[in-house]
Amino acid sequence: MKVAVLMMQKDEYRLFEPWILHHAELFGLENLYVYDNGSADERCLNVLKEYSKKGLNVVYDRSTFDDFNTRHIYFVDKYEELKNSHGYDFMMPLDCDEFVGVEFSKGKVSLSKNDVLNELSKYIDTDATFKIKYTYGNHPLNPKEFALSPKPEKVFFPKSRITALGNGFHRGEVESGQQVDTDIIYLHFHHKNYDDYIASARNKLEGLVDVNDIEALKAFKGAGHHLVKKFLMTQTEYYDMHAASKSINPSKFFIMDGVYEYLKGMGLNLEQALTIEHDESRITWHGYVDRVREDDGSCVFTGWCVPTEGVEQQFFNLLIGQEILPGFLEEKIQRSDVVAKFPDYNLDCGYLVRFYGLTKGALQRNEWEFHVTAGRKGTGSKLNRKKTESYFQ
Numbered sequence: 001m002k003v004a005v006l007m008m009q010k011d012e013y014r015l016f017e018p019w020i021l022h023h024a025e026l027f028g029l030e031n032l033y034v035y036d037n038g039s040a041d042e043r044c045l046n047v048l049k050e051y052s053k054k055g056l057n058v059v060y061d062r063s064t065f066d067d068f069n070t071r072h073i074y075f076v077d078k079y080e081e082l083k084n085s086h087g088y089d090f091m092m093p094l095d096c097d098e099f100v101g102v103e104f105s106k107g108k109v110s111l112s113k114n115d116v117l118n119e120l121s122k123y124i125d126t127d128a129t130f131k132i133k134y135t136y137g138n139h140p141l142n143p144k145e146f147a148l149s150p151k152p153e154k155v156f157f158p159k160s161r162i163t164a165l166g167n168g169f170h171r172g173e174v175e176s177g178q179q180v181d182t183d184i185i186y187l188h189f190h191h192k193n194y195d196d197y198i199a200s201a202r203n204k205l206e207g208l209v210d211v212n213d214i215e216a217l218k219a220f221k222g223a224g225h226h227l228v229k230k231f232l233m234t235q236t237e238y239y240d241m242h243a244a245s246k247s248i249n250p251s252k253f254f255i256m257d258g259v260y261e262y263l264k265g266m267g268l269n270l271e272q273a274l275t276i277e278h279d280e281s282r283i284t285w286h287g288y289v290d291r292v293r294e295d296d297g298s299c300v301f302t303g304w305c306v307p308t309e310g311v312e313q314q315f316f317n318l319l320i321g322q323e324i325l326p327g328f329l330e331e332k333i334q335r336s337d338v339v340a341k342f343p344d345y346n347l348d349c350g351y352l353v354r355f356y357g358l359t360k361g362a363l364q365r366n367e368w369e370f371h372v373t374a375g376r377k378g379t380g381s382k383l384n385r386k387k388t389e390s391y392f393q
Contacts, residue, residue, distance in 0.1 A: 001117060004079060004088040006063060006111040008071045010037035011098040013044040014196060015189055016135060018268035019096050020051055024114050026100060029055045031088075033078070035071065038063035072165045089124055089303050099187040099263070104131055106148060107254030109185060111262055117242045119183050128178035135188040139253065140242050143270045144260040146187065148252045149351045151323055154186060187259065191242065193270055194235045201231040202378055209369040226298075226356045229328045237313060244315035244373040245324045283374045285381035286342075287349070292363065292391040299358040301327065301370060304335045304350045305383060306342070311374040315351045320368040327353040363388060 002242045005023050009016060021031055034056060039045055052058040062074065071277060072093065079091045092100065101111040110116070132154045136146035152170050160174040192200060204213050205227050209220040217228050233241075246253055287305025292302075307314070316327035333350025370384045384391070 001090075001121060002031060002086065002088045003090045003092060003120065004031055004033065004082050004090045005094055006033045006035070006075045006078060006088070007094045008035040008037050008051065008068060009039070010068070011039045011041040011044050011046060012096040013041050013047070014270070015096050015268065016044055016048045017051075018263060018266040019099065020047070020056060021266040022099050022111065022263070024056075025092075026116050030057070031086075033057045033059070033082070035059045035062040035067075035074075037068050057198075069167065069255055072167050072169060072388070076162045076165050079157070079162065089159055090120060090130075090156060091162075093165070094186075095169075096134060097189040098135075098154075099185060101185050101259075103183050103185045107256070109136065109146075109187070109256060109259060111187075116184070123158065123180065126178075126180055127158060127174065127176045128180040129172045130156050130158070130172050130182050130184070132156070132184045132186055133182060135186045136254070136256075137188045138191050138270065139246065140191045140193055140270070141239055142244070144255050144257055145253050146256055146259070147246075148254065149323065151190075151321075187263075189268075189270070194238050197230060197238060198233075201227045205231060226328070240313055240374075241326055243317050244371075245326060247319050247373050248317055248319050248324055248369070248371050259274070283311060285372050285383070287372065287381070288381050289370050289384045289386075289391060292360075294360040295354075297359075298354050298356045299360065299363065299370075300330075301353045301355070302333070302351065303383060304333075304338050304371050305381075306338075306345045306349050307374065313374060315373050316351070317371045317373070318355055318358070318368055319371065320358075320362065321366045325355050325358060327355050330354050360392065 005027055007019070012019075020029070020032065029051065034048070036048060036058060039048070050056050062077070063123055065097040067074070073169060075093050079088070082088055083091070084362075094100070099111065100116060101109050102115045103109050112184060135148055135149050135152070135154065139145040139147055151167070155165075155172040157172065157174060158265045160176065162172060162174055164171070164173040166172065202211055208222055210216045211231065217232065220228055285305045285307050289301055289303040292299055297362045301316070305314070314329070316329060318325045318327060331349045331352040333352060334347050334349065338349055339345050339347050368384070368388070371382055
């Protein structure tokens with residue numbers, strides 16, 4: 001059984017070598033095809049040079065932004081060529097932050113070659129698009145902890161001709177039109193540690209706005225403006241945001257000691273010393289969501305909330321289906337109507353919170369909960385109480 005793995009990356013210095021080592025262990029180094037998207041980081045370039053000498057297939061002529069956004073089209077054409085010349089049975093299009101494994105039950109995951117190949121062998125004569133079961137996303141507060149997520153869906157393919165593949169590899173079709181669920185999973189190292197997170201936001205903003213001018217950043221409204229709030233986050237705010245998201249749905253998080261030790265042995269170490277205090281005291285909130293409106297590819301929530309004790313930060317999250325989305329507090333609003341009813345409350349208890357990439361349709365199709373927390377200092381409170389449709393009136 002032969003598996004071709006196609007991946008495009010740029011400057012993923014922290015993940016790149018462990019990604020190569022893991023997938024070479026599973027499928028063989030000679031079956032990995034890496035398309036460099038214009039890396040400039042010497043650490044990444046050195047890895048490319050070292051492993052290309054050992055048999056890694058490296059292509060350097062896909063270096064533009066357009067090349068990255070059309071990689072799904074290129075990968076389909078390339079696989080047709082590769083399976084004819086090399087006799088591949090499967091093709092897995094991956095990102096550099098995705099590591100292939102197999103799931104036996106929720107939270108019980110194996111990255112071993114035997115287990116992964118045994119799972120793939122079940123489908124070697126099946127003419128269908130294959131869907132992975134879940135992704136398990138890393139948690140930056142604990143490198144041994146992973147959060148189960150049924151979305152986004154990801155696909156891989158048999159030797160059949162691929163008729164469609166979406167950007168991001170979330171959807172795809174083969175000629176038969178059939179789709180089959182598998183127990184293949186991806187560990188998804190989407191959440192960077194704070195230093196890498198800020199560096200990534202800086203790289204994306206440079207060329208759009210002066211990243212050294214705080215006032216220019218705050219005033220920036222162009223494409224990519226949602227990155228500004230991320231770029232200006234302190235370490236405390238960043239890690240508290242992730243602690244807050246976990247407090248909403250802790251049952252989806254799993255400790256995977258064996259996975260952690262295996263990947264650490266391959267050089268993947270996402271631990272980072274924290275300079276923030278840890279406090280598990282419970283803080284609850286009084287408040288409500290008043291209105292929700294759709295605005296330019298996002299949804300804006302307005303309402304008010306007051307904690308049971310003083311807090312320095314507050315974090316807003318939306319639990320929609322099984323996904324947790326972080327919200328960005330854009331404005332504090334004075335609420336004299338609230339203070340008239342509750343004289344001890346702060347006048348600036350109102351909020352305007354934006355969720356990027358969220359639509360009204362998504363809220364109407366799914367059950368959702370709007371939560372406010374104090375990050376590490378509280379488990380938070382649910383603020384929506386009405387039927388979904390009434391928020392849009």
